[in-house]
Amino acid sequence: MTTATSFIRERAAAARAASRRLANLSTKAKNDALLRIASLLESEQEPLLAANAKDLEAAREAGLDAYFIERLTLTPDRLRGIASDTRAVAALPDPVGEVFDSRTLPNGLLIGRRRVPLGVVACIYESRPNVTIDIAALALKSGNASILRGGKEARHSNAALGEVIRRALEGSEVPAEAVQVVADPDRAHVEDLLKAHDLIDVIVPRGGPQLIEHVRMNATMPVIAHGDAVVQIYVDEFADVEKTVTVVDNAKTRRYSICNAVDTLLVHAAIAPAFLDALRNCWGTKITLIGDDRALALLSPSGDVPVERATEETWKTEHLALRVGVRIVDSMDEAIEHIECYGSHHSDAILTESYTNAMRFVDEVDSACVYVNASTQFTDGAQFGLGAEVGISTQKMHARGPMGLREMTSYKWTIFGNGQVRPL
Amino acid sequence: MTTATSFIRERAAAARAASRRLANLSTKAKNDALLRIASLLESEQEPLLAANAKDLEAAREAGLDAYFIERLTLTPDRLRGIASDTRAVAALPDPVGEVFDSRTLPNGLLIGRRRVPLGVVACIYESRPNVTIDIAALALKSGNASILRGGKEARHSNAALGEVIRRALEGSEVPAEAVQVVADPDRAHVEDLLKAHDLIDVIVPRGGPQLIEHVRMNATMPVIAHGDAVVQIYVDEFADVEKTVTVVDNAKTRRYSICNAVDTLLVHAAIAPAFLDALRNCWGTKITLIGDDRALALLSPSGDVPVERATEETWKTEHLALRVGVRIVDSMDEAIEHIECYGSHHSDAILTESYTNAMRFVDEVDSACVYVNASTQFTDGAQFGLGAEVGISTQKMHARGPMGLREMTSYKWTIFGNGQVRPL
Known part of the structure; x- marks a missing residue:
């Protein structure tokens, strides 16, 4: 337990440190990293498919249903599709750095809100390997470090994808620690994530109602829940x-x-x-x-x-x-x-x-x-013109509906003065 | 305990029902209600000051310090000031109904984000009676029902203010249940509030680090924390x-x-x-x-x-x-x-x-x-040109820095079509 705790906290601390560098990287540097990930997804198909085969075998042995297995499956075509989606994220506008509500106050202060990344985004999601890349790409493009905890049935696939991401980032300006794939299925990792509000800015649970409810009740940081959809x-x-x-x-x-x-x-x-x-x-x-x-x-x-x-x-x-x-x-x-x-x-x-x-x-x-x-x-980020989405939020705070790149950001107020003091 | 639980849940359910009506009231109806509150604050000084005197006496007996007592004190001047602040909130632009990111998609769907109230906002705050009116006014203007739980030392003042608000709203189009002042100092009320995520959309703790931490660790709904400020x-x-x-x-x-x-x-x-x-x-x-x-x-x-x-x-x-x-x-x-x-x-x-x-x-x-x-x-909502503020948020989600009227809202996506279906 102690080991598991320090494992997640070490990963989260590394993500936090990386997030500070990532926050001020140029759009070009982030796009280059995304394109490197896309290329490796295509050139490293063999180890990725081999890892996925292990997951598929285990899933069949465990008697998981056809629908579940369908979502778990990677194929050369699907890997090309994921690579293409990653390139599409690179082509989207960068939300970071936009300044809005900018104006000069009567006292001469120039004030505005500058869009900044949220920081470190953790995501707990279902056993779908493509989601690992989707969310890593959206987080990276929006300047956020990510901690990705996919379903345990996808662990070999996720470990291999994490390795591809790591290698892609090592050759880029984006710190390799900016994407942390937690493939180890130890349940304690989830509990440790939920406690680390000093290191993680937001946690995004995707999945069934039980997962959502567990995260909502136990997370110590803000939650953007994607779940329940009685339409x-x-x-x-x-x-x-x-x-x-x-x-x-x-x-x-x-x-x-x-x-x-x-x-x-x-x-x-x-x-x-x-x-x-x-x-x-x-x-x-x-x-x-x-x-x-x-x-x-x-x-x-x-x-x-x-x-x-x-x-x-x-x-x-x-x-x-x-x-x-x-x-x-x-x-x-x-x-x-x-x-x-x-x-x-x-x-x-x-x-x-x-x-x-x-x-x-x-x-x-x-x-x-x-x-x-x-x-x-x-109801879908791409259909709504947001390019892509982390999920569909049903809460009212921060992000509602499709959560795209802009919803992965916060803002900071910037105030430029020349010695102004506030009157009594 | 059972009684206390149902007390808060009843109040929260009433607030929720009221919030649905309040969400679609006109700006004029909301402003009229605010002006009625302001008038009553001026015409009902006597009972308000009498209630406040009880709190002040108890505070002195309890040996609370001069600074604490200063913040707890109401005077005719201060009541006029609070009434004037309430009129100022009425004069602010209404954030509800604004439509942004509106556009026609290639398939002819007219899509946009319409600003809507958060719904039910609960606030747990210090023993300052003016805050009760401040937050009630900001919530009401932004179309939110509010549940207000001030410090126990202000309980008589808050009960009297709650009565003034109730009477003001009863003569208006705003349902009287839209503002719920919980003056009863029973600690169990706080715990019950923290659990009611099906009825409360967001909880705003204002106060010392212990309160903030307790709310952050125990709330089951989104939290906007206002606290810690090492500047x-x-x-x-x-x-x-x-x-x-x-x-x-x-x-x-x-x-x-x-x-x-x-x-x-x-x-x-x-x-x-x-x-x-x-x-x-x-x-x-x-x-x-x-x-x-x-x-x-x-x-x-x-x-x-x-x-x-x-x-x-x-x-x-x-x-x-x-x-x-x-x-x-x-x-x-x-x-x-x-x-x-x-x-x-x-x-x-x-x-x-x-x-x-x-x-x-x-x-x-x-x-x-x-x-x-x-x-x-x-750093202040009024100084930043937001008119007024519920507090200063140090979190990155939803509201960062001064939380003004706009930060008291969410949005809903509205999609107007003419029979469009999504292609496979």
């Missing part, structure tokens, strides 16, 4: 049925296993018969509809649609599966109340042709991303 | 001695008991004899200088200046008294290293005529407020 679409009485089915279909089936996939349909009673009929025609037997009594009554004539009866638990569930909750509501008030009560304030949408209802929904629904007549699957 | 001034070898003494004098003696008062002078060896001589002439016996060996050697010829020998603890101390640490350094590197090692990253200054040194200091010192040739006592 709702309200089909208003004034919705266009055809448009609505297209959007709902995309929101569920484009990819059903990602956080911005819709979980609950709140359907106005006046449009429910027509809408559910059209939805059934679109989906056939592909999606299980988990309906309240009124929805089931409307769906029952068709024997072949897979249906289940909804419970209170249904509305709180992020399905990540070919399943969707359906609740009939009698008013927009009821829909908004449902969203407030059961949602995750991640991404919620209204589908309507009513201007007044659209604007009211946007005013009153307090979610990270509030949509009118568009698929919730757009 | 440093580096007197560079190229400083103008006369200007420097004027600025240092202001930074210490304008008010020595506030967070932005200087605690440590880092003096370049080359200028130390001239600077310390001039400082001694300015301060005489007023300020105790706590010097390292080299500083003491320079100060010793003058028998009447009160001096003490510095220890490691000196550099970590926020004096809040007529005392200042003095350390001689041989380079700016040494000064910056000292600031990084011992400072609070609150407010730090360089005094120099060297352009290069000034710019390097601003680049490399990572504090909330970094000054060149100006008094650190400017």
Whole structure:
């Protein structure tokens, strides 16, 4: 335990020291380092794939499911894709150094806010090796040192990726200690990370609700939680049925296993018969509809649609599966109340042709991303024009929604004077 | 204990419900409520002063010091001052509703970030009744419900102020539950607040290091800590001695008991004899200088200046008294290293005529407020042009430095479409 503690604290202290140098490096120096990482990802495929093979073998032996293994897998194509994403981060504008709210005060002080890196960003994330490079690249570009703690099932892959990053940085102006990959799966490392608020500026947990909750309850530094995503679409009485089915279909089936996939349909009673009929025609037997009594009554004539009866638990569930909750509501008030009560304030949408209802929904629904007549699957840093993202934040502090490069920064007030003193 | 728990959770739930209504109130409705509070503060002086008298009597009996009692005291003048501050908050621009980063994406989606209140802001603060009104006013103006937990020594004053606020709001469009003054000094209330992350969006502790640390370690929601302020001034070898003494004098003696008062002078060896001589002439016996060996050697010829020998603890101390640490350094590197090692990253200054040194200091010192040739006592929301402040944040997330109205907000992404779906 003592050894583990000093291990993480040593790593974090090294990251902190590196972060001070990294904070003032030029954009060119940071981009050069990113391009070196991208090149090594392509030229060092062999050891990376060999390490990944060990993880895949262990995952298969442990009986992990196909979806899990799919996310864990590296291939030559995927490595090229990750390298290409890294080059894309290098091509993004550097957020550091921007000065905003700058002005001269009546006493002559020239004051402004200068964008600076957060410092040291720790991330605890799922067993997906590509995330290791994604977050290292975003942190580096935004001038932050990073401590990366991926899932234990990816440990060999992460160790090999960490080695590639280290070698790439050793030939660059970025200190090699600026990216700390903690591949060792010792659980104590996580606890040690959570305690090190003197060395780590922010911790970003990505993963299931238990991880998020554990970090939220135990972290001693600020947390930006990416988790929970019960996504709702309200089909208003004034919705266009055809448009609505297209959007709902995309929101569920484009990819059903990602956080911005819709979980609950709140359907106005006046449009429910027509809408559910059209939805059934679109989906056939592909999606299980988990309906309240009124929805089931409307769906029952068709024997072949897979249906289940909804419970209170249904509305709180992020399905990540070919399943969707359906609740009939009698008013927009009821829909908004449902969203407030059961949602995750991640991404919620209204589908309507009513201007007044659209604007009211946007005013009153307090979610990270509030949509009118568009698929919730757009919630994504790249789709929003941020270039890339560390994750989707559902908290209100600092970063809300996609967390891109700018959200990886803070600012410092700079005040240039000429001997000014404050009057009594 | 059970009763106390449900008491705070009830209050927080009421605040949460009120926050939803408050979030969409017009600026006029919020300003009207603020003006009503201001009027009642003036017309209800008698019960407010009577309640304050009880607190003052208890404080005197408890042997609390003059400085503490001074801050606890309300007078007719002070009440008029607080009313006037409240009117000033009403006159500030409303941050809510601003839309930024708005643009049309290539697919036709109109996307932007709309500024919204944080929701429910809890504040735990010292025994200063004026703070109750200050924070209630700032929260209300920025559309946030607030839960206000002042020091127990101000409980009668706070209860009376809470009553004034409640009566003012009852005649307004702002729900009376939007401001919850928890005057009851039961310690369990604090613990209950820290646990209620489902009802409270952010908690702001103001006060001594123990309170800050306790909140940081135990809060389950985001924390914006206002505390620790070891403030440093580096007197560079190229400083103008006369200007420097004027600025240092202001930074210490304008008010020595506030967070932005200087605690440590880092003096370049080359200028130390001239600077310390001039400082001694300015301060005489007023300020105790706590010097390292080299500083003491320079100060010793003058028998009447009160001096003490510095220890490691000196550099970590926020004096809040007529005392200042003095350390001689041989380079700016040494000064910056000292600031990084011992400072609070609150407010730090360089005094120099060297352009290069000034710019390097601003680049490399990572504090909330970094000054060149100006008094650190400017660190203040009103002085920075923010109108007013909840406190000075020394963390990097969300709000850094003075936390004004804008820092009391978050944003939501709004996405207006016409049936767009995300391609595979």
